[in-house]
Amino acid sequence: MKVDVLGSGSRGNAIVVDGQDGQGCLLVDCGFAPRVLASRMKLAGVVPEEVCGVILTHEHHDHISGLERACRRWHWPVAATSGTVVESGGAVHASHRLTRAKPLHLAGLTIEAMRTPHDAAESVGFILTHDRSGCRLAIVYDLGHWTANMACRLQGLDAIVVESNHDEEMLRFGPYPEFLKARVAGPKGHLSNADASELARTISHRGLRTIVLAHLSETNNTPGLVLGAMRRALRGSAFKGQIGVARQDSPIQFTIGPSGRAHQLALGL
Ligand SMILES: [Zn+2]
Ligand SMILES: [Zn+2]
Numbered sequence: 544m545k546v547d548v549l550g551s552g553s554r555g556n557a558i559v560v561d562g563q564d565g566q567g568c569l570l571v572d573c574g575f576a577p578r579v580l581a582s583r584m585k586l587a588g589v590v591p592e593e594v595c596g597v598i599l600t601h602e603h604h605d606h607i608s609g610l611e612r613a614c615r616r617w618h619w620p621v622a623a624t625s626g627t628v629v630e631s632g633g634a635v636h637a638s639h640r641l642t643r644a645k646p647l648h649l650a651g652l653t654i655e656a657m658r659t660p661h662d663a664a665e666s667v668g669f670i671l672t673h674d675r676s677g678c679r680l681a682i683v684y685d686l687g688h689w690t691a692n693m694a695c696r697l698q699g700l701d702a703i704v705v706e707s708n709h710d711e712e713m714l715r716f717g718p719y720p721e722f723l724k725a726r727v728a729g730p731k732g733h734l735s736n737a738d739a740s741e742l743a744r745t746i747s748h749r750g751l752r753t754i755v756l757a758h759l760s761e762t763n764n765t766p767g768l769v770l771g772a773m774r775r776a777l778r779g780s781a782f783k784g785q786i787g788v789a790r791q792d793s794p795i796q797f798t799i800g801p802s803g804r805a806h807q808l809a810l811g812l
Contacts, residue, residue: 556600566651607634622649625640699748700750751784755786
């Protein structure tokens with residue numbers, strides 16, 4: 544399957560997953576205006592009309608800001624948790640309620656929702672299994688910490704898009720007011736580089752081919768710090784794949800194939 548992270552960060556998030564077997568694509572979050580979505584999709588070689596559904600992680604602005612207008616324009620059905628629908632204050636009209644108990648089948652993918660600890664009503668991450676190949680991709684961002692239970696669910700992945708939001712030192716000594724520093728660093732805030740690296744090391748195995756680090760803070764992080772922390776953590780582990788960093792303002796693309804097939808990460812489309 545082909546994955547396009549159209550953009551990621553506190554100014555907007557959206558990811559397209561295409562099973563590439565003629566069943567359309569899935570959009571994860573819709574935090575960009577339709578005009579921006581359309582132009583980034585074009586760069587990624589995705590046609591908006593081929594999106595057959597949107598699944599939402601949670602109701603924060605950077606994940607749903609373009610949803611209403613995009614759905615009016617392209618008539619995409621939406622799946623979200625009850626908490627996300629209620630807390631969105633009418634911005635999310637979900638034709639399907641996501642629950643952790645029951646997987647959703649869409650675009651040739653089996654979609655499992657996994658609860659994430661975040662200051663939202665009912666935030667979730669996703670494990671997407673490609674029905675034809677069995678390849679597994681996880682998308683996990685906007686979480687204050689990770690748990691052993693989550694790491695257990697994330698075993699045996701082929702690829703993961705995971706939050707690596709802030710460098711702890713940059714956040715501590717940076718310009719944010721104290722209440723915001725406490726929120727970001729708190730157990731329901733955002734995942735630090737150190738925590739993301741530790742999670743990646745815990746779930747690493749030979750079959751994990753791609754790690755994409757996402758939702759970087761533009762104030763409290765740099766791509767260099769993110770990559771450095773991750774490479775140090777994975778040194779000596781079974782991981783032999785590639786590591787990429789998602790950007791706020793341009794898409795990156797990678798493909799996931801059955802074991803042994805080529806996987807490539809195209810930076811800066
Ligand atoms: Zn966010
Ligand atoms: Zn959030």
